Amino acid sequence: MDAPLIAVVLALTLARTQRGADLRGRLTGLIVLPLVAVAASEIGSLMLHHPNYGDTLFALAVSLSIWLRRFGPRAAKAGTILALPFIAILVTPVPLPPGHGATGWSAVIALIAFVCVSITQLAAHRLGFLREPGRTRPTSQQAVTSRDGAQRDQRKRVIPSTRMAVQMGLVLGAAFVIGRFGFTPHWTWTVITAFVVCSANRGRGDVVYKSLLRLAGAAGGTIAATALASLFGPHDNRSIVLIFVVLALANWLRSFSYAYWAGCVTSVLALLQGYFGEVHLSLLGTRLEEILAGAVIAIAVSWFVLPVRTTDVVRRRVADALITLGELLAALCEDPSVLEALAVRFAGNLAQVQQVATPPRAYRAAARHVRLMQRGRFVQLADAIDAVQRCAEPVRLLVQNAGVTSDARPARGTKSLVEEIRRNVATAREVLATYRVPAPRAEPAAVSAR
Structure with a gap:
């Protein structure tokens, strides 16, 4: 029962972490995952027979998988793969028997889970059942400039991954x-x-x-x-x-x-x-x-x-979305052919914002009914989140209008849509103006056993 269980746990976590991975990323996972599974199996055995050493190595390995995010998206993916076998051995109640045979089986199980997930995802993508998630990494010069400034700031403080x-x-x-x-x-x-x-x-x-x-x-x-x-x-x-x-x-x-x-x-x-x-x-x-x-x-x-701080995370993700909106508005005049790609990126930004929207919104709702609660940063950040999300429908209609023939009449005029986006962008920027705007960059997804 333990071997199929480990395979199922690995497959469930891999299905989320490998979605949208390119060929190079999948090949890296194909090589790294069995090797890490062998190490995790040995550490799992130590956790049974020498708990102090095994627990320490387990904590260090999982922490290392998070620390690797500082080296970029590919290192973050490798870190995610590093964590998966450790999650599997943590949730399985009975480990494989100790010995080299068990270690070899750990590698085989990891390999089977990875191959099955990859084949299924590639087939689903080819058949149109699975879409790649929107990319959130900014490419504009403004984003590069902001990122350079953030790197200078990071020399003075501990970065989030650490x-x-x-x-x-x-x-x-x-x-x-x-x-x-x-x-x-x-x-x-x-x-x-x-x-x-x-x-x-x-x-x-x-x-x-x-x-x-x-x-x-x-x-x-x-x-x-x-x-x-x-x-x-x-x-x-x-x-x-x-x-x-x-x-x-x-x-x-x-x-x-x-x-x-x-x-x-x-x-x-x-x-x-x-x-x-x-x-x-x-x-x-x-x-x-x-x-x-x-x-x-x-x-x-x-x-x-x-x-x-939650405020830092929300500000950075809202700033990412605002940069994408700015590029989208500029593309209307300069290069309408990239509108669809920018809309996809904005959808990814919006998904990132939605992930952190609940705490500020919950605080805002509570502040309306509890007089003792301060109506400060969280209330303002919730307003900025709402303003960014109100741009979703205008962005969709702008892309739709770009594909409408000249003799057809769109549901809403482009000028009206642009004005609505600009009003919401101004609202969000007004909130961010009260803080130092964080570096707009994509956050690598972290694996969890959720």
Whole structure:
């Protein structure tokens, strides 16, 4: 059961991280992933027989995968691949038997998962079922100038990738210590929760928001799965069928809310442990305590140790979108043939902005009803996010008008659409003008076990 489980976990995470990867990126993954799987297998064995050494190496490896983002998109992809086998060994309740045979099987399993995901994605892309995500990296001279300025600033402060790597190392270290000494032998729930909450850190507000969703989803998923596992009993094949059903449901519900994903994944972990004999309802309270402990660790470290401010993340992503809008408006007069490409890039910018929109909007909604809350940065940033998102429909219509023949009448005139975009851009720029505008650059996606 452990080998298919590792393959499924790898396939689920690879399906997201490898989407849109080019040939060079896939070849790199094909070479790197089996090698990393071998290392992860050995570290997993150390975690069983020499916990102090294994836990330390695990935390260092995952932190290294985040630190590599500082070297650019390709290094970030390599870092993502580096983290995947470690996530797999963390969520599997029973590892492969120790020995060189097990190490070889780890490489084979990783290779099979990678090849299956790559073939499926390439076929789906060829058939039109899968579209490449929009590119968010700016190419204008303005973006290059801003990036050069940011690089000068980075010499004076710790860059985000280093901050998040240090945070992850401390989070995992604390989670291992508290899990091992406070919840033995069920320590993994603390570590998994701490990792999930802290991974893909988009600022302190995002960590708190993700923690609340994780707690809500995990509590519901744990309660349901613990009850179901007690019905099936150990080594009941019906629980395996249910696990795959829940995994399929998790992938579908993930686009609606992270809470659903957290609940489903937590249910899978509870069902797996039930399959291997842990079917007691008394474990329910312990699991919820571990989840709470892991979330508290992640929030505390992310908030106080080299924090990544939510305002900085939001400002940078809004600035990326504004630069794309500026290039799009300039292209209307200079080169209309690039409008569609710029619209695709703006869609990618908009998706990046949407990822960090919830904390500022939640704060703004609360500030309207709680007099003691300050109506400052978060309220203004929420207004800037709304202004950028209001440009989505005008941009779509501009591209549509560019393809309309001269004798046809568009739904809205180009002049009206341009004016609407400019009004919203002015609103967002007015907010950013109160701060130093961050460097507009793409953020490499981080892998998580969510």
